[in-house]
Amino acid sequence: MMEAERDAEGFSLSLTDISFEGMLHISTVRSPVARGRIRSVTPPRLPAGYRLILPSDIPGKNHILSFGAEVPILAAERASYRGEPVALVVGANPLVAAELARSTVVDCEEEEAVLSWESFSSEQVLSKRIAVMGDPDLAFSIAEETIEGTYRSGASEHLYSEPQGSVASFDYDKLGVWCATQWPYHVRDSVAIALGCKNEEVVVRPTRLGVHMDGKLWYPSLLSCHAAIAAYLVRKPSRIFLTREEDFLYSPKRARSSITLRAALDSTGRISAVDARVAVNVGAYGPLAEETLSQICLAAPGAYACPNLRVEGYAVTTNDPPMGAFGGLGASQAFFAAEATAALLAQESGEDPIDWKSRNVLRKGSLLITGEALKDEPPYEAIALRLAAASDFHRKYACYELVRKRRSGRADGPLRGIGFAFAYQGAGSFLTGDSPNSYTVEVSLEKDLTITIRTSAAACKPSVRAIWKRTAALLLDIPIDSVAVAPPDTDKAPNSGPVTLSRGVTVVNRLVEKACENIQKRRFRDPLPLTAKSVYRVPKPIRWENGRVEGSLFETASWGGAIVEVELDPWTLEPIPLSVWICVDGGLIVSRSHAESALRSGSADAIGLCVRERLDIASGAVTEEDYLSYGLMSPADLPPIHVELCETEKRPKSKGIGELPFDTIPPAFLAAVSQAAGTPFRELPVRPEDLSVVAEEA
Amino acid sequence: MRASEVYFPDSLPALLDLVRRMPDAVIYSGGTEILRGQSEPYARLPPEVISICGLSELRQVALTERFVEIGACVTIAEILELRENAVPELFALALRGIGTPALRSLATIGGNLASTSRFMDAWPALACLDALVELRDASGSRWVNVNRLAGSDGAPDFPAGNILVRLRLPLDRWDLVVLRKVGTRDYPSKDTAVFALATKAEKGILSEFRLAFAGQIALRLREIESKFIGRRLPLESKQRSAFAEEYHEAAADLSPRLRLQFGTLVDGVLDLLSR
Amino acid sequence: MTISFILNGEDVSLNARSYDRLADALREHFGLLGVKADCRRGVCGKCLILLDGRLAPSCLLPVFRVRGREVITIEGFSQTDEFADIMKGFAEAGLETCGFCDSGKILATAALLERQARPSAREILEEMASVPCRCTDPETMVKGVQAAAELKARRHYRRASQ
The missing domain is CATH 1.10.150.120 ([2Fe-2S]-binding domain)
Structure with missing residues (x-):
């Protein structure tokens, strides 16, 4: 089998550095229109050694399956978004191939693009979710107070460590595929479908993944199909590697959402009803439509107890590029709306938000949207008290409220605000659609008393692999240096599902545990080497039927809260984050330093989303101007980020915590900015046009 | 891809001679402005390029009690590393907002000022400080106020055929300096601009008031500024409103977003002076 | 044109075209894969080198810009x-x-x-x-x-x- 260079641990290098002799380069011919019928694809005169690949050249099926959606590998008859791959040019010089691709004329009968998604036609609905609990209409009719608002989350760019791409090369009877992917087996199966061959004839060798922000769940499979098809046709190693600009312009972004939330309070000040209407723009094909919509709808009530609930959600397809996951599957967008609503309710009641939420937050026994009762008591007080003490929240909130109510202009002094948000991250949430019914991890105890862990999820962060190694070392009483994680190549590692939703720390780590326990039982009676396979059967997915949600919302959850303090710049009125406090109860924390570090870097990203990261995609395509303007927040502009971990469970389990900064910091920031500005904002980042309201009031 | 002719003059007279002979040649200093907007593998350059970063005559720094002189090819990073108070605070604030430390190691002050497509970060601060630049061409050298690098229509107006040799900054004391960059920080888009303000007051009376705002076009309104001089602080409400109206009217040619942000900044200044 | 400079402590010469970026030349000609030409706008930091001891993005440097200068990549620096x-x-x-x-x-x-x-x-x-x-x-x-x-x-x- 052809081999590319590997690092000391045996993992493939980054895709950028993989090169084979005689390798050819692929460039993509793209649709110039967002919607239309493709009449013809006409290349310029191709020099010797260059060829055009059309949909008709695909030996197998011309689609990949992505979580219930079929995404064309190359658009054949119709274009569904601007930039959609229509053909490929492959040849020896990447720059020549790129120029030939650019010069290829894609003649389309353009139709009016469908870009509207907050109001939409029934043909646009890819997925619908409706759930009703109790009698929300009655509750609203007798409510003491109601409030309503529409909260929007914009598209965001993943800015992962490395642009996307793939290399494919035939070696005798097998095809090797190198790419950075969160799900090697999805790549393998997609390529096999595209080539019309057996899964086992394709071997995926995942390259270094780095930071992915969930942008490499399914898209690498599409590019790997391009590389594989080219390699199949030209019989040479073939490489497709998007430039950063191309990746920015054409790869999937976070799905935009609009959540209209109406909440009712009863005479005791408790939430008596919530009505949520959710629209998610999943773009063309909607590869993660079902999952994203489900996650947002399930989290729509936030972390609050609510006896009467209606959630109505729609995943809407448009002629925008396909949109999808970003640091989770959308729950953060739901928490944004729920927490913003809670902040307003608390403000109107005149109560401190921490106290207001204490009265309304989920408790042990509270009914969840699935109709089940919450099994464990959320550690609300533990988290809220710690945060309040660390940040001096109560005093500051009261002080800033006073200023907000009495202020006559910005000449009165700095405009400040402080906000608090509370949310959960469900563990044991699973992707449905293409997920296998079970996940497998293998552990071997070798004759030389070294341990090898095999899992396709090994493409994750080194710190997560370190957790597995520690688990194995402790259970089998073997030095940690004698524990190795095998590279996640699909001919060596079993299918453990995608690297996402903190599964490495939860599901995979538990599987490592079970496998090691099995070996431990056998090791002194059976000869070495010993291998144990640990299988996890995926529970039945949540079902949305007849207006009800059936299933388990989560097996366990980690809980988190965040407080953000901001000040409006005295000159530009732009919000400047002054400080962030985040407290998380993540169950069993194997490495505190790694958990704290991960929360800090996640919080830095979350603040960046609040202050500067946003794509509008107004005209159905990401533009070059977007690319040149988009960027991460400078580390020098970040506020101090204070992280605390608390452990409240008697028998804690490992849980994921990576999404909690995204669930809590944006709504806390929004509440703080709204208080500082004296006007409720409903989306982030706050635009200059929105801030002009503050200037006018002043 | 057509290669450019690249010239490496080893002296200022040699540079001037090249410029005279090839008036369409592009002066390549740090090169950040030329290459930053390009993302293709090859660097797209004009047919003739004159690389000047090695010229020692353009890399001198001289500091006196009253002013500092900085050669055009001194990098932004090198200026920021001069000793404390070597350059006026307003200028230092402007330079710190340029790119990242790595970019500032390449970008030169000459390249920043001699841009013909738009005003870069340094201009508004230098305009407020009434900095001078030495320009040289075939006929000789002259000192020009930085404000004259903006045409009457507000567009950049760097004189063709001239080399920017050095910058001279007066080291005056100011009571209040404000520098803010609005719009996208990393990339100078149409909605990116820099706001600079410098004021002095003596015994509660404004003795100096300078305000500049520049992105694709520059706003420096001396006729409005002159009306501030001699005013007693705090400004009266009527005066404040009159100034606000004048500035808002003058900003009519800015893009809607910049007009809004300029208005917010001006209102902030007037609020401060009215307290 | 031939551009001579010092690379990781050694005198080197490169026959470069005016439009060749240093980042690509370091990777393709000298095999120094520690330099990655990612954004090509000088903002991502993956192509950073030391130019006369100063941090610089090599994607923003045409090869001719380093004539007579000293360039250190991560490979060279790793020996220190x-x-x-x-x-x-x-x-x-x-x-x-x-x-x-x-x-x-x-x-x-x-x-x-x-x-x-x-x-x-x-x-x-x-x-x-x-x-x-x-x-x-x-x-x-x-x-x-x-x-x-x-x-x-x-x-x-x-x-x-x-």
Whole structure:
């Protein structure tokens, strides 16, 4: 089998550095229109050694399956978004191939693009979710107070460590595929479908993944199909590697959402009803439509107890590029709306938000949207008290409220605000659609008393692999240096599902545990080497039927809260984050330093989303101007980020915590900015046009 | 891809001679402005390029009690590393907002000022400080106020055929300096601009008031500024409103977003002076 | 044109076209894969080198710009004592990176410590703006650089005492 260079641990290098002799380069011919019928694809005169690949050249099926959606590998008859791959040019010089691709004329009968998604036609609905609990209409009719608002989350760019791409090369009877992917087996199966061959004839060798922000769940499979098809046709190693600009312009972004939330309070000040209407723009094909919509709808009530609930959600397809996951599957967008609503309710009641939420937050026994009762008591007080003490929240909130109510202009002094948000991250949430019914991890105890862990999820962060190694070392009483994680190549590692939703720390780590326990039982009676396979059967997915949600919302959850303090710049009125406090109860924390570090870097990203990261995609395509303007927040502009971990469970389990900064910091920031500005904002980042309201009031 | 002719003059007279002979040649200093907007593998350059970063005559720094002189090819990073108070605070604030430390190691002050497509970060601060630049061409050298690098229509107006040799900054004391960059920080888009303000007051009376705002076009309104001089602080409400109206009217040619942000900044200044 | 410069301590010459970027030349001609031409706009930090000791994005340098100058890439820098100080300092602080921005962070640290023996947290974070990455934990980054600074200072002190 052809081999590319590997690092000391045996993992493939980054895709950028993989090169084979005689390798050819692929460039993509793209649709110039967002919607239309493709009449013809006409290349310029191709020099010797260059060829055009059309949909008709695909030996197998011309689609990949992505979580219930079929995404064309190359658009054949119709274009569904601007930039959609229509053909490929492959040849020896990447720059020549790129120029030939650019010069290829894609003649389309353009139709009016469908870009509207907050109001939409029934043909646009890819997925619908409706759930009703109790009698929300009655509750609203007798409510003491109601409030309503529409909260929007914009598209965001993943800015992962490395642009996307793939290399494919035939070696005798097998095809090797190198790419950075969160799900090697999805790549393998997609390529096999595209080539019309057996899964086992394709071997995926995942390259270094780095930071992915969930942008490499399914898209690498599409590019790997391009590389594989080219390699199949030209019989040479073939490489497709998007430039950063191309990746920015054409790869999937976070799905935009609009959540209209109406909440009712009863005479005791408790939430008596919530009505949520959710629209998610999943773009063309909607590869993660079902999952994203489900996650947002399930989290729509936030972390609050609510006896009467209606959630109505729609995943809407448009002629925008396909949109999808970003640091989770959308729950953060739901928490944004729920927490913003809670902040307003608390403000109107005149109560401190921490106290207001204490009265309304989920408790042990509270009914969840699935109709089940919450099994464990959320550690609300533990988290809220710690945060309040660390940040001096109560005093500051009261002080800033006073200023907000009495202020006559910005000449009165700095405009400040402080906000608090509370949310959960469900563990044991699973992707449905293409997920296998079970996940497998293998552990071997070798004759030389070294341990090898095999899992396709090994493409994750080194710190997560370190957790597995520690688990194995402790259970089998073997030095940690004698524990190795095998590279996640699909001919060596079993299918453990995608690297996402903190599964490495939860599901995979538990599987490592079970496998090691099995070996431990056998090791002194059976000869070495010993291998144990640990299988996890995926529970039945949540079902949305007849207006009800059936299933388990989560097996366990980690809980988190965040407080953000901001000040409006005295000159530009732009919000400047002054400080962030985040407290998380993540169950069993194997490495505190790694958990704290991960929360800090996640919080830095979350603040960046609040202050500067946003794509509008107004005209159905990401533009070059977007690319040149988009960027991460400078580390020098970040506020101090204070992280605390608390452990409240008697028998804690490992849980994921990576999404909690995204669930809590944006709504806390929004509440703080709204208080500082004296006007409720409903989306982030706050635009200059929105801030002009503050200037006018002043 | 057509290669450019690249010239490496080893002296200022040699540079001037090249410029005279090839008036369409592009002066390549740090090169950040030329290459930053390009993302293709090859660097797209004009047919003739004159690389000047090695010229020692353009890399001198001289500091006196009253002013500092900085050669055009001194990098932004090198200026920021001069000793404390070597350059006026307003200028230092402007330079710190340029790119990242790595970019500032390449970008030169000459390249920043001699841009013909738009005003870069340094201009508004230098305009407020009434900095001078030495320009040289075939006929000789002259000192020009930085404000004259903006045409009457507000567009950049760097004189063709001239080399920017050095910058001279007066080291005056100011009571209040404000520098803010609005719009996208990393990339100078149409909605990116820099706001600079410098004021002095003596015994509660404004003795100096300078305000500049520049992105694709520059706003420096001396006729409005002159009306501030001699005013007693705090400004009266009527005066404040009159100034606000004048500035808002003058900003009519800015893009809607910049007009809004300029208005917010001006209102902030007037609020401060009215307290 | 032939451009001669010093690369990782050795005199080299390269027949370069005016439009060749240094980042690509370092990778393709000299096989120095530690330099990655990612954004090609000088903002991502993955192509950083030391140019006459200063941090510079090699994607923004046409080859002709380094005529007569000294270029150090991560490969060359990894042979130095300063590199060892930085790696050890990062390890002491428990700094974890994504694997793609390491070279940039190491060279940015090197450039900073050359100017400032004991940089403040603010100075460190400003320097790291040259290598923006989602994996960055600002607090651990600061600790890592300060630990590296301490190790470098002690090494110099030991050398001076000998």
